[in-house]
Amino acid sequence: MFRKTGLVGSSLIDLDIKGDDRGFFARVFCDDEFRRADLPLNIAQINTTWSARAGTLRGMHYQLEPAAEIKVVRCIRGSIWDCILDLRPNSKTFGKWFGEVLSAQNRRMMYVPKGCAHGLMTLTDDVEIIYLxxxxxxxxxxxxxRWNDPYFAIAWPNEPIELSVKDAAxxxxxxxxxxxxxxxxxxxxELGSDG
Known part of the structure; x- marks a missing residue:
């Protein structure tokens, strides 16, 4: 199930879980379903990140055109607060951000469109994330x-405990x-009349 976040072109994705007493099955990605939701994604690579401690902040990252990237983020162990920041000058949500808890329990995913920065903060120890x-x-x-740039005033859930030198700089x-x-x-x- 795809749900708009309030930022142009981004969505939260809840898996359609089919379960019984053995467990469950769910499709994480289906090209046809993503296209029907107007969320195209040609997967170029799949990345994973592991963080040892709660309070680890990673972000806010993006790539310039022509290498701008779409991301679909899912937390597969632990819990994170995931954040998108719209940097597209023609977008009606330019400069706005959206954050949501993604966890191994809620199995929710975040679709991050091209032209948006992405970051996260771990809410638990021992967190693993997978990115399409x-x-x-x-x-x-x-x-x-910068995670605490006053221009954007992202309201992180906590002060970071761990932050890379690169992200701090x-x-x-x-x-x-x-x-x-x-x-x-x-x-x-990419977003038709939404932008």
Whole structure:
């Protein structure tokens, strides 16, 4: 089941679980279902992340065009607060963010469209996340928004306990450095009348 988040082109995805006394079956990805929901994804790679401690913050990451990426994020062990930040200048939700708890128990997934930064904070110890990625990693196109940039004022659930040097060093929001002009047409081209 696909549910809009309030950010243009992003969705929460709840699995359609078929279960009995043995357990359950659910399809995590079906190209036809994603396309019918207007959420295209050509999977270029599948990544996983493991974090040892609650309070680990990763983000806010994205890639510039032409390597901009779609992500579908699922927490398969533990619990996270997952966050999307819209950086598409033509989007009616530019500069807005959305956060949601994803956990191994709720099995919920988050669809992150191109032109949005993504980050997360672990809510428990021993957390593993899997990402379906619409583009391969490209170091020369990598960018990040500082997790506590006052321009966006993301309301994280807690102060981070663990944060990489790289994530702590992202500069304050600057449209030129952050390359948002490369996203100018994403909201209109990919999202039709929503952008």
């Amino acid at each position: 990625m619409g583009a391969a990693y490209s170091p020369s196109h990598e960018r990040g928004v 992202w500069p304050s929001f600057d449209p030129v450095f952050h390359g948002i002009e490369t996203f100018r047409n994403l909201a209109t081209e």
